[in-house]
Amino acid sequence: MKKIYVLISLILGVCLISCGSKPQVEDIKPEAPVVEETQSLEVEDTEDVTEVEEDVELINEDVSIQEEDEEEYLRSTQALSADEFVTKDEFTEDKAEILRIIKELQKVMEKEDVEAWLKYVDKDSKNFYSNPVNIRKVNKKLPNKAIVLNGIGDYFKYVFIPSRHNREITEIRYISKTNTKAVQVHEDGSITRYYQFIKVNGKWYVQLDRV
Numbered sequence: 001m002k003k004i005y006v007l008i009s010l011i012l013g014v015c016l017i018s019c020g021s022k023p024q025v026e027d028i029k030p031e032a033p034v035v036e037e038t039q040s041l042e043v044e045d046t047e048d049v050t051e052v053e054e055d056v057e058l059i060n061e062d063v064s065i066q067e068e069d070e071e072e073y074l075r076s077t078q079a080l081s082a083d084e085f086v087t088k089d090e091f092t093e094d095k096a097e098i099l100r101i102i103k104e105l106q107k108v109m110e111k112e113d114v115e116a117w118l119k120y121v122d123k124d125s126k127n128f129y130s131n132p133v134n135i136r137k138v139n140k141k142l143p144n145k146a147i148v149l150n151g152i153g154d155y156f157k158y159v160f161i162p163s164r165h166n167r168e169i170t171e172i173r174y175i176s177k178t179n180t181k182a183v184q185v186h187e188d189g190s191i192t193r194y195y196q197f198i199k200v201n202g203k204w205y206v207q208l209d210r211v
């Protein structure tokens with residue numbers, strides 16, 4: 001009987017011990033945060049942007065220049081008759097040649113070199129101003145009555161140079177395919193003629209005013 005009691009006591013003790021012990025809890029480590037790789041937005045290089053803007057500006061400038069050239073061409077050729085036609089290439093070539101001659105004439109006028117000047121004057125003009133009768137007619141037309149013209153050299157020094165020296169000639173105006181005016185264009189669109197040219201055998205010469 002005593003043995004049975006001891007055995008029962010042992011069984012109860014084991015049960016109490018097993019019930020009192022805490023179950024082992026597995027140590028769960030928190031997951032490491034997942035860092036998502038965000039795609040970086042490609043930023044356009046500022047230098048590339050600047051180059052594009054410069055290219056656009058250059059294109060706009062080219063268009064503007066072309067429009068201005070077209071307008072000048074139309075102004076320069078508007079007086080031509082329907083039977084005459086000057087191409088843009090012919091206009092560009094004529095204008096460049098006439099402005100080149102005027103630039104050379106400026107140097108001639110600074111030196112008052114009559115002989116050099118006569119090389120630029122057409123034959124009919126030289127013949128006209130070599131005639132004493134015509135010289136007297138021109139002399140009477142001069143506003144300054146103190147000037148006396150005795151020949152074409154005096155006309156060059158006292159009439160031609162003062163009215164044309166250091167003038168800004170910017171455009172030409174066709175009278176015909178072989179006759180043009182070289183003019184200064186003012187801000188209001190008006191023009192002043194300083195030279196007249198005539199083309200003889202494919203070469204431009206200064207044509208002097210007649211009385």
